[in-house]
Amino acid sequence: MRHVFIKAAASAGVGVLAFVTAQPTQADAPDRQPVRAAAESPAYFEMTDITHERFIVKLTKAADIEHAREIVSGETTDRPHLLARIVKRTAPYNPRWSYYANPDTTQFFDHATEVCDATIPYVEENLDEAGGAFLPGLVWCDWSSRLVREIPAP
Template sequence: MRRLLSKLGGLAAATMLTLGLAHPAQAADPAYFEFTDITRERAVVRLDDPAKIQHARDLLSGKTDERPHLVGRIVKRQASYNPRWSFHYNPDTVDFFDVAIEVCDATLPYVEDHLDEAGGAFLPGLFWCPWSSRLVREVPAP
């Protein structure tokens, strides 16, 4: 019996140690980046994921030139940090890419002008991947 309790105690201690070390990744404060496209219009994207924030900063610093364009699902409503436009990227869906399919490509003004059509044949699933998008600078939080 003593042996069984020792084994169970050791197992419990190992489990608690493992759970204690397995902290989920700490969420970073959101970061905001201004981006542009071929029209030279500008908008702001919010990033919440620490790895994506770092990738954005690496793009701006010139540390990398891989995956320079933005992709994500848009929300058809204005965001406080992006007041010029009637839409914004859902921060949970934003990522970066090198090459994407044509069906999600559109400029900032085109998306604004055709927002009522977005989610159908235009920008299916509300996914937007402007091929000419590029980050311009990091901006302060609103």
């Protein structure tokens, strides 16, 4: 019976993630200067969470980079947490961990479903289970995540 419940919860969680991670329409976005469409160099940010561990994220989308810089500078407190699909291998810019946040899937959020919440070290400790009932679809949304600073490109 527990197995059925876990599968049902995971399926429901993936459905909720689709809703939570949906991008707002232009009409929902506040009036702001248009973000440059031109490709920009990636930017790297140090993230921490309730465990005080450090994790490096690579951002490649101009809007994400701009938002991350606004968070770090204190210009905004909107959508302070990071959500992304994880990739189960080490990234050269984040060698301490056996996973990294896929920059193509990165988003910022205020609130997200519990099924994707896990701390940095908990993901590492349970990486072999990620993608199943734990972090369905490999979607990770550490509720206590926060960007601390921008760091130079490696």
